[in-house]
Amino acid sequence: MDVTDDDGIRTVTFDRPEVMNAFTTDTAEELADVLAEADADEHDAVVLTGEGDAFSAGGDVQSMAEREETTEAAYERITATFGRVVEEALSAPVPIVAKVNGDAVGAGLAITAVSDFAYAVDSARFGCAFVRVGLIPDTGGSFLLPRIVGLRTAKRLAFTGEYFGADEAAEMGLVNEVVPDEQLDPAVDDLLDTLQERPTRTIGLAKRAIHENMGKGWREAADYENMVQSQAYDTPEHEEGVAAFLEGRDPEFE
Template identity: 35%
Template sequence: MENNHVLLEVKNYVGIITLNRPEAGNALDLQMAKELMDVAIHCSENDNIRAVMITGASNKFSVGGDLKSFASEGEEIGSHLKAVTSYLHQAISYFARMNKPVIGVVNGVAAGAGMSLACACDLVYASDQAKFVMAYNKIGLTPDGSGSYFLPRLVGIRRALELMYTNKLLDANEAKEWGIVNQVIEDEQLAAVATEVCESLAQGPMNAFGATKKLFSHSLQESLESQMAMETDYLAERATSPEGKEGISAFLEKRQANFLK
């Protein structure tokens, strides 16, 4: 795939996505949004990709939307933003719904849509130099990039509103305490540790990961009984799948399961 603003490299069944506008803090413009959607679709459909890593070029994850490019649209800014968010939201929908685990590797500032994108990832590993801020209300805007969906689910409504209203800046350890980050890693070790995690997940039961993701995403809108009914259906389906059969056989035979065959 030929992209300029979003790079994709595949190694050991891991699709490594790099937001690549370092001169602009990896700010999101129309081209980046479209390229991110294209890459998300490719990752979803490519059988050689079993886990996805998202990070930023240089020392930032993403500072959010490219306000300079948005403002240059003048009176057409509303239409322009609808185009940008259409691509961005389609990309996030693919990341959120694909069976493959999606890991955010936050190597610096994650602001605005950058923080929203991090929140949309299944797991987040952050450099000890990372910072998180929503930043939308500061400039009179509202969240995009699924920020209003995932952030309240991660931290609760009151904390989410606090982050929005006050533009509170969280360092990496605070973000971990608030439930936004899974693990904080020394900056020099971040890439190596995150890669090891992604490669390990890529060896796992990808379709079981996907089913688990679907169960969790439904859990807040279902009743107890309807959620347990879904659990029953998914469990029975997984047990009769090639992954389930291999996993059960490996357990009984006291060997490592091979989910790649």
């Protein structure tokens, strides 16, 4: 995959267009490593996109056909690769933006779901296609899809593997916005401009609180929220935000 850093924005481009940017375990491991390098001191956001006409067709089926391993070995491999992608994306201290330039299927759909924002071209197709090759949703799919699209819709997608369009993906909350192909870059750039105006460390703390609290009861969640908020109070970003408000000016966040 191709990784570029420009003015605080890290762009990761899946670059296997000949196979619709399908993922092998090696590319999943590489993506996890790149996400792990996200740093609020250096990056305001990480953008994920695909080379060519697809975002990602998911797991590389040819690689699956050639693989011979025990259940135990499969668990270790998945945990160290696609599992790490989920861990690094959800814990990254900066926003992850999926710029879905084409079809997002299987792990491609799951990576769209695990991102903090997703913008898609109107020609993109989506599909939770794991069942078509005898697999369950992974790369966070079984965890995140019910929370994004609802329980019954998640079951329908997972059990049928049906394909659906970008407009339906937006209706179910899988993507934030659907735009014509030529408007994808401007739409994402507008979002990135807004994110760069906001305090990155504060966004990271909010992201951490939201993700950590997804599985907690309300008392535990409230206490965790209080703990993270107390950390936010003790930051230069909070100090600058308050000062700017009182002085009637726009804040200047680092």
